[in-house]
Amino acid sequence: MTANNTQQATVAQLFDQLADSYDCAALRFFPFTADQLARRLAPQPGEKILDVATGTGAVAVAVAQRLQGGRVIGVDFSERMLDRAYANVRRMALHNIDLHPMDATALEFRADYFDALTCSFGLFFLSDMSAALREWRRVLRPGGRILLTSFAASAFQPLVQLYCDQLAAQCGSQLAVADLPWQRLADTDVFRELLADAGFETIEFAEQQLGFHMQATPEWWDVLWNTGFRGPLLGLEAGQLELFRQQHLARVAEEFRDGTCWLDVPVIFASARVST
Ligand SMILES: C[S@@+](CC[C@H](N)C(=O)[O-])C[C@H]1O[C@@H](n2cnc3c(N)ncnc32)[C@H](O)[C@@H]1O
Numbered sequence: 001m002t003a004n005n006t007q008q009a010t011v012a013q014l015f016d017q018l019a020d021s022y023d024c025a026a027l028r029f030f031p032f033t034a035d036q037l038a039r040r041l042a043p044q045p046g047e048k049i050l051d052v053a054t055g056t057g058a059v060a061v062a063v064a065q066r067l068q069g070g071r072v073i074g075v076d077f078s079e080r081m082l083d084r085a086y087a088n089v090r091r092m093a094l095h096n097i098d099l100h101p102m103d104a105t106a107l108e109f110r111a112d113y114f115d116a117l118t119c120s121f122g123l124f125f126l127s128d129m130s131a132a133l134r135e136w137r138r139v140l141r142p143g144g145r146i147l148l149t150s151f152a153a154s155a156f157q158p159l160v161q162l163y164c165d166q167l168a169a170q171c172g173s174q175l176a177v178a179d180l181p182w183q184r185l186a187d188t189d190v191f192r193e194l195l196a197d198a199g200f201e202t203i204e205f206a207e208q209q210l211g212f213h214m215q216a217t218p219e220w221w222d223v224l225w226n227t228g229f230r231g232p233l234l235g236l237e238a239g240q241l242e243l244f245r246q247q248h249l250a251r252v253a254e255e256f257r258d259g260t261c262w263l264d265v266p267v268i269f270a271s272a273r274v275s276t
Helices: 003-021 029-041 058-066 079-091 129-139 159-171 181-185 188-197 217-225 228-233 238-253
Strands: 048-052 071-076 097-101 114-120 140-151 200-209 212-214 261-263 266-274
Touching: 003 079, 003 228, 029 058, 029 114, 029 140, 029 266, 048 058, 048 129, 058 071, 058 079, 058 097, 058 114, 071 079, 079 097, 114 129, 129 140, 129 188, 140 181, 159 228, 159 238, 181 188, 188 200, 188 266, 212 217, 217 228, 217 238, 217 261
Parallel strands: 048 071, 048 114, 071 097, 114 140
Antiparallel strands: 140 266, 200 266, 212 261
């Protein structure tokens, strides 16, 4: 197995573990973002739209609900996330969504097939983002559009710094906020260059705040435990994990004022087109 394959397998395994609690209330910034992404995409009647790294289907559902005729195809390499997506699609009684297990970097679709492609909080997980974008461009028709999201650099601060501090103190971890996966796209100049190099045009960025006030520290723990933040905690045995949780949340409690704490979730929306 190559280093890339090993890294991908680790990510797929992590999301398999996260799937059952991924749709929890503390992660509502995912469906909030999905709604905004679908609004910005403005699906046109009859379009074929691919949602890459669809997860539990938040974007696929939001786009399909706005789509008259046409189809949304959602793909993800975590089978457990897709199981949740199937359940969500059934619950919403949507009949215009197909879901397939698939690697985002090797799409099993012919060239020029889709009218639009979306990927929310997925690109930064891929080791070769340039190659992935070229692959996504391949399946888009001339004039087709792409809409991607990522977190802005300051997302989840100051709490995410406290999380890294606690990891360093308790586990000797060297993980810095600057090393978190989404920081790879936080600089829109870098993001723009990636899109331009992959052959996209009319590249535009917008930033939107999709945070909310948390009412208690366990909400922050739900954010950590039900997202990729769980990864560094997996090596801890039960007692160490409980100690981490207690000490970290005691420090996080100091950030609460009048019983609430703002969860800062600035989201970058990147849009572009394939030339006609
Ligand atoms: C943070 S979640 C986002 C899910 C969804 N787009 C949303 O906004 O709620 C990232 C998703 O990317 C998927 N993913 C990561 N790398 C992938 C790859 N190489 N191929 C397919 N899916 C991938 C994960 O399995 C996970 O479901």
